[in-house]
Amino acid sequence: MADLQGSQSIYEGARRRGTRRDEFVRRLKEQRYRLAGAALLFAALAGAGAMSPPIAFFAFLGLSALLMGEEAQEVKTAASPAELGQRHALPPNGRLGALVVEHLxxxxxxxxxxxxxxxxxxxxxxxxxxxxxxxxxxxxxxxxxxxxxxxxxxxxxxxxxxxxxxxxxxxxxxxxxxxxxxxxxxxxxxxxxxxxxxxxxxxxxxxLTDMRRVEQMRVDFVANASHELKTPLASLSGFIETIQGHAKDDPEAQARFLGIMSEQAARMQRLIEDLLSLSRIEMREHVPPSGEVDLAALTGDVTDGLGPLAASHGVEINVDVKEGVEPVRGEWDELHQVVQNLTENALKYGRSGKRIDITIAPALNQAGRKMTELAIRDYGPGIPREHIPRLTERFYRVDVAKSRERGGTGLGLAIVKHIVNRHSGTLTIDSHVGEGSTFTVRLPVRAQTRA
Ligand SMILES: Nc1ncnc2c1ncn2[C@@H]1O[C@H](COP(=O)(O)OP(=O)(O)OP(=O)(O)O)[C@@H](O)[C@H]1O
Ligand SMILES: [Mg+2]
Structure with missing residues (x-):
């Protein structure tokens, strides 16, 4: 209200100076053309991708005010109180424009x-x-x-x-x-x-740095995914040809080839399932999980399932649940995938150590929030230091041939990372060549109270 009264007195003042209204309207129009020109320039910049649209908008406001500064004030004295009331939201002088440009x-x-x-x-x-x-x-x-x-x-x-x-x-x-x-x-x-x-x-x-990085990741991802699918597909086609050709009358060879073909088909299926799982988790990453999970029970479930495989490699799995462990906030299926992949990795890559220790214990994060910590330790060959930061990238493998030979797609730890993120948890990897590796997941406990 006070602003409108202020505008009214400016208007009265202008009238007293006897300035003709038509003249003011003409000048106002002039300003509009210039504003429109500036708007077109910045719209073109935004359209050409040189500026993001919100930045172009502010740059337009800023520069047009900078260019029009003095005259804009002149016109202000000529407008009617109602117009002035409306225009109050526009930059009143060049200084504001300069400030906007300064802070872009x-x-x-x-x-x-x-x-x-x-x-x-x-x-x-x-x-x-x-x-x-x-x-x-x-x-x-x-x-x-x-x-x-x-x-x-x-x-x-x-x-x-x-x-x-x-x-x-x-x-x-x-x-x-x-x-x-x-x-x-x-x-x-x-x-x-x-x-x-x-x-x-x-x-x-x-x-454009972030945009380029995302673009590169997308290109790498498509190349990797196609390559991973192409390899088993080529093998399948090769064996089909062989069975149709010179192994046509050799039932023994046919049985052997069919066995390999079914392995390759299973590998393709695993890859597609992992890709779908990754995209599902990514889609839900910003939605916090609502359930409650007992990590000790979940780990028992995983080790029961992997027991026969561990036994066949002579690996012993020990699970130690410490006093005071509380359930975590999370989704059973997703956390099952986390523990399954980490234990499977310990078995696949650390089996030479003949032992895997899984420890579940209460912990606190840096902010004093109660967490439950799950650490999976193997005594295998360990991972050279330079590979550790890249392990959670999609398709990244230390030894591609070994991973393939052991049925890996290289997506397991990428999936683990996304699930842990969604659960507001952390994943840390500690490994020493010759001594083995420890993968530790920390997840917030269900009750969000500070210790
Ligand atoms: N416990 C471990 N010891 C040594 N190397 C490991 C261990 N865990 C993971 N790695 C290395 O990290 C790579 C990535 O693991 P990740 O779980 O993402 O993929 P993968 O096991 O090869 O395939 P997937 O899990 O999709 O079946 C592995 O290929 C392996 O080289
Ligand atoms: Mg894995």
């Missing part, structure tokens, strides 16, 4: 005709390492592809969009949008910049 998450840099930096927003300073105004852009943004694109726009005008990468200190990918500003806009911006040389180029950078 994407780097924005203004250059003069000699490619010296006139202005860089906060994100640009973070990227370039706080470069003072007046320094050549080449000393701050060193990517050769970017510098030659800047040079090209300085010489030929127009707008260029390029993707480039910075290999050091860590590899990062950017999309740069380089636009010629034209004398009118450049001059107006220079006014805002307190008489520095005329602005000639606007550079906007958008960090």
């Amino acid at each position: 998450p994407d780097p924005v840099v203004l250059l003069d005709k000699s490619s010296r930096i006139l202005y860089a927003n906060r994100a640009a300073h973070d990227l370039m390492g706080h470069v003072p105004a007046g320094r050549p852009v080449a000393s701050a943004l060193r990517a050769p592809a970017l510098l030659s694109a800047i040079q090209k726009v300085q010489e030929e005008g127009g707008t260029l969009s390029i993707d480039y990468e910075m290999p050091v200190p860590v590899e990062r990918h950017f999309r740069a949008m380089i636009s010629e500003l034209g004398p009118e806009t450049g001059g107006e911006l220079s006014k805002e910049l307190n008489g520095l040389p005329e602005a000639s180029l606007l550079i906007m950078l958008h960090d």
Whole structure:
């Protein structure tokens, strides 16, 4: 209400100065065209993928206010109280626009005709390492592809969009949008910049690193999954041909080949089940589990199932449940998959140690929250240190041939990681070559009380 009264008095003041209303309407229209122009530019940038749409919107608000600053105030005095009330939400002057540009998450840099930096927003300073105004852009943004694109726009005008990468200190990918500003806009911006040389180029950078990483993961995943399916399929086709061809009249060979074929078909089926399981778990990863699970009972179930396999390899499985273990918040089927895969791994890869120790104990996390800890220790060959951080990646295996030979798809630990994440738990891997490995899962107990 107070704002509206304030607007009313501005309007009255304007009337007293005798300014004609038609003149104000004409000027208001002028502003609209410029706003529309700026909106189109930023919509084009967003459409071209140079900026995400919300950033383009804010950049549009910011830059249009920056360009129109003074005049916007003039028009404000001419509008009716109702219009002023509506327009109150728009940026009132150039300072707000400058502030918005300053705080954009994407780097924005203004250059003069000699490619010296006139202005860089906060994100640009973070990227370039706080470069003072007046320094050549080449000393701050060193990517050769970017510098030659800047040079090209300085010489030929127009707008260029390029993707480039910075290999050091860590590899990062950017999309740069380089636009010629034209004398009118450049001059107006220079006014805002307190008489520095005329602005000639606007550079906007958008960090594509995360997007590229996700893209790469997707490509690797499809390649790996197809390869894993192709191998047993090729074997199946080969044996079908053999049975139809020279083993046509050899029932003994046929029986042997059919045995191998059924193994390969089972492998394909396991892979498809694991892939489906992974995608199901990923879909539900943000939904916290609602059930309650007794990890000691669940572990007993897993070891009962794996007992015959362990016995056939001469491996003894010991389960030790400590005092005070509480049930965890979780889903039985998913946690069963976790314990099953970790115990199976200990059996598959650590069987030479002839012993697996599973310990279930109460624990506290760093925040003092009560957890239940399940540790699976084997005394096998262990895992070289460099492989440990990558074990939970899909299809990652230390020894691909051994994993395949033992029926592995390389998805087990990826599934474990996703399930543990969904349960707000942690997975830690501790392994020493020659001594064996310990995989430890910690899960929050059902009652969310602090110890
Ligand atoms: N206890 C262990 N000792 C030594 N190496 C292990 C152990 N557990 C896992 N690994 C290594 O980690 C890799 C990944 O394990 P993961 O469970 O993800 O896949 P997998 O067992 O090969 O296949 P899947 O579990 O899908 O049947 C294994 O191939 C193996 O090289
Ligand atoms: Mg496994």
